[in-house]
Amino acid sequence: MSEDKHFCPNCGHEIKPGADFCPNCGHKLNSNSQPQQSASASSNKTVNPTPRRVKKPMSKKSKISYSVLLLIILILVGGYLWGNHYYSKEATASRIVNSIKDGNKKQVADDSSTTDPSYKITPDNMSALIKYFGKNKYKFASFENQLSDDDDNTSSSSNSLSNFELKQDGNAFLVFPRYKLSITPVYGQIDTNGKKLKVNIDGNKSKLAIDDDSSSKSRSSDDYDSVTGNVGPLTPGSHKITVIGTVNGKETHSTSDVDWITGKNNTLSTTLDSGVASKEDAKSTLSSVFSDVGSSSISSDNFVGDDSNAFYNDIDKMNTGWRKDKSIDYFSEDSCKVISVAPGKGNETKVVFDVKYILNQENGDKKTQTMEYSVILVPSKDSDSRNKKYLIKNEFAKRKVVSTKTDTSNHHSDDSSSSSSDNNDDNNNNSDSNSSSSSDSNNSNNNNDDSSNN
Incomplete structure (x- = not known):
């Protein structure tokens, strides 16, 4: 006689008698849920119920992988949307305008570029530009309109702000067209005098290249009566220029404020006067x-x-x-x-x-x-x-x-002249005397002749 077999009422898996839980599905076995027994002896067939398929829960590793993938997708989509806006021409123009208003030199420098290899864009260099537009509101309004204008001819030579142009400067991350404020620097000439000349522009020492063809030196010293020196490149804007030199043996200086916003022929004329007389x-x-x-x-x-x-x-x-x-x-x-x-x-x-x-x-x-x-x-x-x-x-x-x-x-010449005059008078007197004697002699001879004739 065969022993009774017990099966789990939940999954049908065979279990041992007296088990509290199904070893297959973990179903709790209690008094109300007794294991199913095998059929009675009247039936010789063994019943094998089909186990029910159970859905396994997602593992922790899988959850992390799906989360990372979703995050990457969100970052890529968000980054594209942000970059497409940030590097757009309109956003760049707005950012430059606001940075100038706020005096944010670093941001202006970050959004600027140049094609002049001798000119270097730095935050400090942007001070002249910010200072100029700060005191020339109408010029700043023109500048703002120029940046927002899509016409590429805004940088024509007739424009007083032709040294500025908003144009594409490569691509950011190889994807987004990047726009920057292209700055053409300015150059200038300083007409002054003196020697051992130096120049200080906006608190920084700068080179003063003397143009010997346009300079002349004093006749009484090696001071320059007039000297022309070239400076640049400089950021278009307002600059404080101090010319330092030696005049008549004493060092002196002259400070001037200039607005050089465009061109290469800007001029500053200043006279150094040490107070020392030449x-x-x-x-x-x-x-x-x-x-x-x-x-x-x-x-x-x-x-x-x-x-x-x-x-x-x-x-x-x-x-x-x-x-x-x-x-x-x-x-x-x-x-x-x-x-x-x-x-x-x-x-x-x-x-x-x-x-x-x-x-x-x-x-x-x-x-x-x-x-x-x-x-x-x-x-x-x-x-x-x-x-x-x-x-x-x-x-x-x-x-x-x-x-x-x-x-x-x-004095001696006068004495000599006087002596000579006296001698001449004596000679004249002697001559007169001789003439008189000769005349008397002639008269006597004539008288004798007359007497003889008589």
Whole structure:
């Protein structure tokens, strides 16, 4: 007699008697759900029920794989939509305009490019552009309209903003057409003077390339009377340019604000003035003083303190003394020669110079006296770079006589002329006497002839 077999009521799998769970499907076996027994002995066939197919749950690894794939798809779709918008011409134009308004130098630089290999785009370089549009609102409005205009002719030479053009600059990620603000840099010329010239543009040292063909040097020094220097490339916009140089031995500088927005022929003209007089300036001032020597009075217009100036009183005293000297017929200043000029304190100029005087004596001698002076010149209140005027300060090194020469040739010539005249008079008298004697002799002979004839 065969043993009874037990089967799971859920899946039909054979189970052992007394089992609490089905080993195949895990179904819990309880008193209400007893395992099915085999058929009674009246039936000799064994019943084998077909097991029901069970759907297995998704594994954790599969879930992760599907999630990653979905995320990648979302990123690609989102990235394409973002890139297509971000790199579009309209979005780039809007971004540039807003960056300039906000003063975002880095963003402006990121959205800009150039075709000039000598020009480098950096955030600091964009300051000039932002500064220019910040103070020229109407120009900025034109710039904004130009970027949003699809017409490719906006960069024509007649346009005052022709150095800017929004155009395609390759592709971003090999997919998106990338637009950038193409900037053509500007160049300029600086007309100035002096030597050892340097230039500082927007706080940065810049090279000043001297154009020797357009420059000329002073006759009395190696300073340039006029010099043309080239600068660039620069970002179109507002720049602060400081020219530094040495004038008459003293370093000085001049600062100017310029708006160079387009072109290669921008020009800045500036004059360096150290306050130190040149040799020409010194000679002009001193010559006007000593030209009065020999006149009734010396003008005090060129002296600090006018007639209370010590140097003025010294010259005036000398002039008065010579006028009272009865041995001097007349006198004058013959020449004024500047020996040297050198920077003093502040805007002072130390000047050493010679003055040659001619004193014509009553006896006909001509006396030449050369004196050396040292004075200090300072700019007058109404002096400027175009009309320089200097005054002699109220202090000086005492004058000293360098040389004295007396020319007596005129006096001797007069004596010789007088002697020659006297000799001529004697000769004339002798001639007259001889003529008279001859005449008397002739008359006597004539009388004798008459007597003889009688």
